[in-house]
Amino acid sequence: MEQKSIFSVISPIMVGPSSSHTAGAVRLGLMARNIYKDNFSKVKFVLYNSFATTGFGHGTDKGLLAGLLGYTVDDSLIKDIFSIVHDVEYSYEYVQDISRYPNSVDIIIDDKMKISGDSVGAGEIRINNINGFDVNIKGNYDTLLLMYKDKPGMISEVADIIQKQKINIATLHCGRDAKGGIASMCIELDIPAGDDIVDEIKTLNDVFFVTNVRKLK
């Protein structure tokens, strides 16, 4: 069993009323911000199941938007976020779909990137899909995210680059749409990878996209 921190029991400091529906929503927004990185002018949130039915009373809608704008779980301004934000166009859709987790959301930014994630309880979250590709980002570690052409040897090439900097890989998760198609790789690291690592991975053949996703505080 993985040893847990005492602060998993006597934290976080957060705005209420629910660790899963409020703090979890803010953290999903923050994680999407860390993945998208650029400024944006438009966002649509699709809330599923319990997020859709009870999210209203828990400020899930406000939390998601506030997180995406960089507010942290303990920011007292979250409850007033709709009166603070003027330069971003935001909308919500509410859906029941039993194939999705009880507290689940799609965050569609500038019609360019669709980030899907779940709030899994006690404020913990996971991002499990970006633009149709399975990923596994929980926000507890700095994560390298890659999209590339599925082919043999890619994992070892990437691992070599990371290994040269003596950074330990905590976990590794891969997915692909088809053999020889487009693949994704999520590498959780014990210490953050520098820009030099990102730049070096970019030079590998058949890597389409690589980004460094910072962990949540």
Added chain:
Amino acid sequence: MAILSFEDLRNKSLAENKPIYVIAQEEEAELSELDIDVVRIKVLEDLTAMRAAIKNGLKSTEKAISGWCGDDCAKLKKRYRNSEALFGKVFEKITAYALATAEENLRMGRIVACPTAGSCGIVPAVIVAVAEERNIPESKLIDALLTAGEIGLVVSNKVRLAGAVAGCQAECGVASAMAAGALVEMLGGSTDEILQASALAMKNILGLTCDPVCGLVEVPCIKRNAFLAVHAVTAAELALCGVESKIPIDEVVDVLKRTGELMSPLLKETSLGGLAKTKTAQELEKVLFKKD
């Protein structure tokens, strides 16, 4: 070695002659690779945020989104302006502080999840109120909060502290057991007395369901924070005079877990049963969600 049970915790405490809070801060320092002082500062930050939530909650009468809740603490304060609580000043403060924090939570104010947001009023109410009335120094409050955290942590090794998993037993119930242990620590009790207090508190919340009306953390959650804060004091008083739980605490935790498994999903944070399905709750739901 990780502490997975209360027996592990008790054995370590007795063998190394260390109070529970010392073990808790040493374990945390090792796990998070921080100095013990830094761990204690982080606990102090939680304590400071707890006090701020109490202060804000005592001032506000702002209603929650539902429009039904948010002014119970104000009613209590009004009563105590003219007459002392039946059980005196400590009781008055514990009930008021628990309501203040829980109400602050429902209006999207800043609180500390302890262990969850829905149960955030219990531990702070007990330790802050007693510290004020007994002039207990700040460092002892940090010890108490570490003790509470360690108790919650050991329970969470066996049961996820979520209403959706094991009902309110695992949220307000465990918070009450954490507060009982913290209170005994503050009042100078031994490791055994701390664990007895937690066991006694936990035995008396078994079977507590999670049936929030309209899925909101309001009814019955707010008032339950006050009830279970006082519940923790009963357990601490009994443990401090040597009353023991005949069933050891680890076995009580096992029962809590098993009871959670036996509990119908209708009573585990789905709002499909219990108080959430009463006639009045369904009428409130129609008004709130404008359903026909």
